[in-house]
Amino acid sequence: MGKKRICTxxxxxxxxxxxxxxxxxxxxxxxxxxxxxxxxxPSTDLVAGNGSRVLALECKAIKTDKKxxxxxxxxxxxxxxxxxxxxxxxxxxxxxxxxxxxxxxxxKESKGKSSFVSLDFARKKGKTFEELIGxxxxxxxxxxx
Amino acid sequence: MGKKRICTxxxxxxxxxxxxxxxxxxxxxxxxxxxxxxxxxPSTDLVAGNGSRVLALECKAIKTDKKxxxxxxxxxxxxxxxxxxxxxxxxxxxxxxxxxxxxxxxxKESKGKSSFVSLDFARKKGKTFEELIGxxxxxxxxxxx
Numbered sequence: 001m002g003k004k005r006i007c008t009x010x011x012x013x014x015x016x017x018x019x020x021x022x023x024x025x026x027x028x029x030x031x032x033x034x035x036x037x038x039x040x041x042p043s044t045d046l047v048a049g050n051g052s053r054v055l056a057l058e059c060k061a062i063k064t065d066k067k068x069x070x071x072x073x074x075x076x077x078x079x080x081x082x083x084x085x086x087x088x089x090x091x092x093x094x095x096x097x098x099x100x101x102x103x104x105x106x107x108k109e110s111k112g113k114s115s116f117v118s119l120d121f122a123r124k125k126g127k128t129f130e131e132l133i134g135x136x137x138x139x140x141x142x143x144x145x
Numbered sequence: 146m147g148k149k150r151i152c153t154x155x156x157x158x159x160x161x162x163x164x165x166x167x168x169x170x171x172x173x174x175x176x177x178x179x180x181x182x183x184x185x186x187p188s189t190d191l192v193a194g195n196g197s198r199v200l201a202l203e204c205k206a207i208k209t210d211k212k213x214x215x216x217x218x219x220x221x222x223x224x225x226x227x228x229x230x231x232x233x234x235x236x237x238x239x240x241x242x243x244x245x246x247x248x249x250x251x252x253k254e255s256k257g258k259s260s261f262v263s264l265d266f267a268r269k270k271g272k273t274f275e276e277l278i279g280x281x282x283x284x285x286x287x288x289x290x
Binding site for chain 1: 165166172173174175176177178179180186187189190192193194195196197199200225226228229230231
């Protein structure tokens, strides 16, 4: 159990670093936030900016097709974003598929459970990295996908 | 020598945390940047925002009246700031006196040495925390101080 948690944390950190470099490689500045999750102040995983926009991102890497988020971490990143002046985004990396970005307010809610992002939901409502940074907007051919 | 370096680093981290909380206590969002100084990407110590401004801050705590900055760390934070879209500031905390904030382009240069901030220079050209965040602007009674 302990080993599994360490592996999940390592995987999350690896994904976070991947996204960090992706921003820099595309002309954005990006910073990994120290002590995310351990400080008593509101926090987030990454902050990225390009001179006209600032994004706060909560990152998750998963191999299954669904990821739950606890309300506390969501609330923390929303408070961080509104105080700092950043757009709040959930960044989810699905194994062998890649990154999807979902605005926090679009997180799907399930009865009696926390908010979650599923692969289907991410494909329908989420953005690719290129869409997130405004490189191009993908036309959704089938909104009911 | 090794011990001195560790102490200086600890002191720097303590000052950085103090400034981090100062921003939050004054209604700004602030993030400590992870891996500052160890990543191959441009970096800075703190990033702070309030919805209309974003600041990048390189922090130093000193007990003497002068602090030198190596060109590499200055160049890194300038690249970070211009890519991210942040104002680049040097934050210097003088023992028993407090914080002063100097825009990077105002760093004093000495012949054959790196840029530096002295206490006299910080008092004359630097801003207090309240001035930095725009709470009030201090009138300099003696520009030649």
